[in-house]
Amino acid sequence: MARGGGVSRKAAAALVLAWMAAAALAPLLAPAPYAGQDLEHRLEGPSARAWLGTDDLGRDVLSRALYGARVSLAVTAAALAIALVAGTLLGAAAGYWGGLLDQALGRTVDVLLALPGILLAIAVVAYVGRGFSPLVLALSATAWVGYARVARALALSLRGRDFVTASRACGAGGVHVLRRHILPHALGILWVQAAAGAASVMLAEAGLSFLGLGIQPPHPSWGEMLATGCDCLLEAPHLALVPGALLFSAVWALNTLGESLSEGMDPGRRHRVDAV
Amino acid sequence: MRGYVAGRLLLFLPAMLGVVTLVFFLGRALPGDPVDLMLGEGAPAERREELRRALHLDDPLPMQYGRYLWDLSRGRLGVSLRTRRPVAEELAAALPQTARLAGAALGLAVLLALPAALASARGGAARRWVRAATSAGLSLPTFFLGPVLLLVFAVWQPWFPVSGADEPGAWFLPAVTLAVPTSALLCRLLSASLSEEMGREYLTAARARGLGEGTAFRRHGLRNALLPAVTVLGLQLGGLLTGAILTERIFRWPGLGTLVLGAIGSRDYPVLQGAVLLFALLTLAATLATDLLYGFLDPRIRRDG
Numbered sequence: 414m415a416r417g418g419g420v421s422r423k424a425a426a427a428l429v430l431a432w433m434a435a436a437a438l439a440p441l442l443a444p445a446p447y448a449g450q451d452l453e454h455r456l457e458g459p460s461a462r463a464w465l466g467t468d469d470l471g472r473d474v475l476s477r478a479l480y481g482a483r484v485s486l487a488v489t490a491a492a493l494a495i496a497l498v499a500g501t502l503l504g505a506a507a508g509y510w511g512g513l514l515d516q517a518l519g520r521t522v523d524v525l526l527a528l529p530g531i532l533l534a535i536a537v538v539a540y541v542g543r544g545f546s547p548l549v550l551a552l553s554a555t556a557w558v559g560y561a562r563v564a565r566a567l568a569l570s571l572r573g574r575d576f577v578t579a580s581r582a583c584g585a586g587g588v589h590v591l592r593r594h595i596l597p598h599a600l601g602i603l604w605v606q607a608a609a610g611a612a613s614v615m616l617a618e619a620g621l622s623f624l625g626l627g628i629q630p631p632h633p634s635w636g637e638m639l640a641t642g643c644d645c646l647l648e649a650p651h652l653a654l655v656p657g658a659l660l661f662s663a664v665w666a667l668n669t670l671g672e673s674l675s676e677g678m679d680p681g682r683r684h685r686v687d688a689v
Numbered sequence: 690m691r692g693y694v695a696g697r698l699l700l701f702l703p704a705m706l707g708v709v710t711l712v713f714f715l716g717r718a719l720p721g722d723p724v725d726l727m728l729g730e731g732a733p734a735e736r737r738e739e740l741r742r743a744l745h746l747d748d749p750l751p752m753q754y755g756r757y758l759w760d761l762s763r764g765r766l767g768v769s770l771r772t773r774r775p776v777a778e779e780l781a782a783a784l785p786q787t788a789r790l791a792g793a794a795l796g797l798a799v800l801l802a803l804p805a806a807l808a809s810a811r812g813g814a815a816r817r818w819v820r821a822a823t824s825a826g827l828s829l830p831t832f833f834l835g836p837v838l839l840l841v842f843a844v845w846q847p848w849f850p851v852s853g854a855d856e857p858g859a860w861f862l863p864a865v866t867l868a869v870p871t872s873a874l875l876c877r878l879l880s881a882s883l884s885e886e887m888g889r890e891y892l893t894a895a896r897a898r899g900l901g902e903g904t905a906f907r908r909h910g911l912r913n914a915l916l917p918a919v920t921v922l923g924l925q926l927g928g929l930l931t932g933a934i935l936t937e938r939i940f941r942w943p944g945l946g947t948l949v950l951g952a953i954g955s956r957d958y959p960v961l962q963g964a965v966l967l968f969a970l971l972t973l974a975a976t977l978a979t980d981l982l983y984g985f986l987d988p989r990i991r992r993d994g
Contacts, residue, residue, distance in 0.1 A: 520703060520704075520707055523703070523704040527708050528972070529968055531931040532930070532949070535934075536965060539961060620931075623832045623935065624935070624938060639836070643835075643836050646839060646844065650836075653836040653840070658833070660830055664828040669824060
């Protein structure tokens, strides 16, 4: 069990690194410009000229997939960062100070949890507009809730600890205590949460792009490529299979890494796994 | 038990009121004038004025909010800007289709997850395989699985129709697409709680009383292991609805997801608002039902309140 987990963990780490490298080096690696149309070679299968074939406008699928990795990773990273910072600050403040702030946060979280994540994101995009920033906003608007809940619970359990009392007895204010004592303790767990949540943010990004609510053409993203592929399923199945397989590999790698991180954080669970 | 139900209901109301408020203010914050959307930009001034008055758009915001709540409480959700039909009618036509899809998917998910979790609880190679399969299932985007299933079972092997909901068997591919991620999650939780229950002393006690391994497990272990799974199943309804939006887009299934996407495309905000409300109501109702079911299955929760 432990050995098998190790292999998939290494494969996942290698995949994530490979996707990050591919995204960073897309301009160097891509054999053709991502928006370069060639209407004489539409919907062609993989060949020596275009390794992964061409799409409905004759654009090179490999180049679009590489640039699409850029969009997927950049949007995921930005949304995750905003959600993590906003969620942590709000949650920790609510947990530490309690009172009205905590009540307000609790009610807001209840409301947001009642809406399926993608629907909230759809609503944000429908009202704010389409493009990179609305997409990031829409994704972080749903993702921050999880971090806020965890940060709140951690702050609640930390605020009664002796080192917090000692710091306050020395005259430290709330902001100081939060910054120097609560947040450093909470960050480790929140990082692991963020790693585990990265996969679902990436899936949500692809979902919105698939529905035409993400990055707008001619910029490629895996979700948008899949949508095109769905429409041309009969003539050119590779248009759906290529971006789908890429997205699957990236989400699987992030999921596996996130899972192994959370298992590492929980000694009880690690112990059980070793015992099996 | 009655106090428990009342308590849960009390928690349900403020959340629903919050959703209604959010939907109302989203509707007022939208860019563009609803009058422009309904009449087109070049409409004569007196017709615009007339419509503004008819829609009470010049009233103060709190009054509009009060009127919105009043209309809602009487089931009036407004009129679709696109089809001019009442929003409630549009929702009522789409909901059964989505419910059919989600219900079939839920059933399939349980059918897939239960045997897999039982096999995994026995340990050994089965556990490793189930773990690998669930980890793949959790990472498989609906909008990748859907096209692959279509390609294999509707194009290469034309066993099922490619799209729509009318032909017999049309529900099967979308339901499978929707079931896989839910099933993977359910299987994960079930096998975790099963292996936890396997080592419990009450099972040893049951075996000591002379019950066979299988009987002891079925009568005692399984029932306890099902509890956390039931909770997740209820909470998963939100996930199923999310998946339904994407699945309906792939298979051109005429449900709520298709309605929402069409409403966004044509900026039909009353329909969008109505659909958001309905989704929220369904999710909250599922959470409530799960809580109640949980209390029913486990007497300890009822008593502690």
